[in-house]
Amino acid sequence: MPLINKPSSPLTPSLTRLRIALTVFFALDGFLFAGWVVRIPAIKEQTGASASDLGLALLGVSAGAVVTMTLTGRLCARFGSHPLTVAAAVLLSLSMALPAQTHSALALGLVLLVFGAAYGGINVAMNSAAVDLVAALRRPVMPSFHAAFSLGGMIGAGLGGLVAAGLSPASHLLVLTAAGLVVTAVAGPVLLRHPSPTAHEDTGPAPPPGARGDDRARLSGRTRRLVVVFGVIALCTAYGEGALADWGALHLEQDLGAHAGVAAAGYSLFALAMTAGRLSGTTLLERLGQTRTLVAGGLTAAVGMLLGSLAPTVWLALLGFAVTGLGLANIFPVAVARAGALAGPSGVATASTLGYGGMLLGPPAIGFLADWFSLPVALTTVAVLAAVAAVIGFAARRTPAVQDSEARAGSRPPAAERASAEPCRTERR
Template sequence: MDPIIAHLRTALTLFFALDGFIFAGWVARIPAIKAQTGASTGDLGLALLGVSAGAVATMMITGRLCQRYGHQSVTVAAAVLMSLSVALPARTHSTLALGLVLLVFGAGYGGLNVAMNSAAVDLVAALRRPVMPSFHAAFSLGGMLGAGLGGLVAGHLSAATQLSVLTVVGLVLTGFAGRALLAHPVPQRPREQPPASGTRPRPHQVREPMHGADVLRGAGGSRQRGEPGKAAARRARRLVSVFGLIALCTAYGEGALADWGALHLKQDLNAHPGIAAAGYSVFAATMTIGRLTGTALLERLGQTRALVAGGATAAAGMLLGALAPTIWLTLIGFAITGLGLANIFPIAIERAGALTGPSGVATASTFGYGGMLCGPPAIGFIADWYTLPIALTTVALLAAIAAAIAYATRHALRPTDG
């Protein structure tokens, strides 16, 4: 591997890990912040929407910022903003102030996610290997480390001290990784365009498989011969929305299990609180394992097959997790769900970025984040109408929908990868 590419990959991996580490560290101190501000549960919920609002609003403009200033510069700037702003919630004493500072924190979080994923898309193209899951595995590992350390020190450090430490760690790592990231530009390739509607490429139009999937070749590098550029661009944008919908289906399940998995184990299956708390940990651990092995999986199956297999696996796992009559079968179901969902989001983000660049990453990320936001309240409403186990089956339904979308659009998404 080219040493420059290797350094860039290491630096970018550190940014993904830092993102997960800081966010999880903040989440671990939410109870302390709630007590500090004197917020009711409802008021805290409204304040926490500040993170979501700031993230979604920033994701919508970060794509344009990346196109103007470059992925790497925006990645470093967003990481600095996120690192500085994570200390602010511990300095507030009202829910209004908390909501306002969380808008800033959410802006850093949303901007970093779009910018570093955009940089990762170009690095994946330069490496000519499907390594996107490894970046998201770093995010998962950083989140597990941040949550674990946050829980360990919660009884020894105040929220203000712990979040200030996160700021220092974030700035130091940003300085270290950012220096390497800014030293060399990530090699970029021309954006891919989908084939004309209802057509498939002839054999002479494709290269050898590149990470399990082919790209079109010909006049202009990526445009189907005789196809108007505007029509190709419209199709590319529609396909980005398709990948965004797939990302939404994945993130819906992740958000639902994070908020409702433990309650299902405790309330519906009478699990011990410690076992109930382990439910999401099992899901997160297998998701991390799935992402660590994602590159090998993609090289073997290709992207479309990986999407279909992942969605089908997650659907089966969640049906078991939601409807199983015993605790251990439920935990096995959660584990299978984590393996199934592991690589769907990284694939969707990478493909959206390959089609239209940072704007594609921003669109797909916004879809995905919307799914994570919609999942928990949707589960709550359905549980009120029916039962929590029935509500959790919607995770299986959306995973199956993601698999069906990937299969139905397989020729348009990746002409020779189906």
């Protein structure tokens, strides 16, 4: 213990400032993304795009993000995750103003390539920085960052709903650009002045077996497949988050006749439920364990989304959105944490990329399905994939590697588990 505590104490003020700054960037990411999401119906009308045209344009977000995600990890290794976080935040803020300047689906898709590149870059860079900070703090604080993202999304969607009727998309998104640049100017210097705390991890607990150089070379094919399995679980649930973000407001307004402000509040309610679920995620994991949390969350989200997509009234649909948010809240963190426990950072990278890919590919898929069938029917695919995630998680419970991960995460009493460094190893992601 002395070897661990001695070097950690002088770092506390610095790490606290880093944690606050990173929390601000997570919240800013959610805030800006939600601000774009609630103006999608207005942008669709402005460009005259059909559902399938809008789906193709939204594919620009996916394409830009996927390309950037594959590069950001290498850039973080070369330049550090902190400068990359700040640079991506600047680009994301500037790109917010672009969609409202377009008047065709093609132009919208092109500017969304830039938006997607910035969005993918900041998510990879922020999560990389958060992983380092979690390890340095010796505390499983990762859920708090994701809760900040959800809270930022809730606030962004709520404010967007308030101004949707009285402020043009161009003015609204330009205000978001200014807000993003101001927040980055305030919080960015904290990250730029402080290097990543990764260098201080040597005194901490040992990394998960998959993260050690000697073990990484010996990862079995079964372990690699399991990592992909948990990445697929992350994809299934993130698909739902992306679909609700981009199509939830349009479903409420177009299919159920909701006022623009009420429609925008749908995503805000979903984000609020996700925030509450993530804030209580640690307690839930301690009481139920990872497998039960994953399975219960998937089934809850499936029921909620069936209600949200097929309900005949706005208020029942809003209730369904809220239940879906509660169900999806902790599945992504559990899936990525398990992948990290199995294969260390490489497992985290694989699962995270698949997960964010699901979030970004979901909206265009919903667009195509909405043209072929209808938007309510297309949204039921969110329920189907949430149920698939629950089934996969339940089926994987008997795998020895997963049982070892579950035992490390939940075999100790809650008090002892909180006092140990074991959860920090699981959270290394």
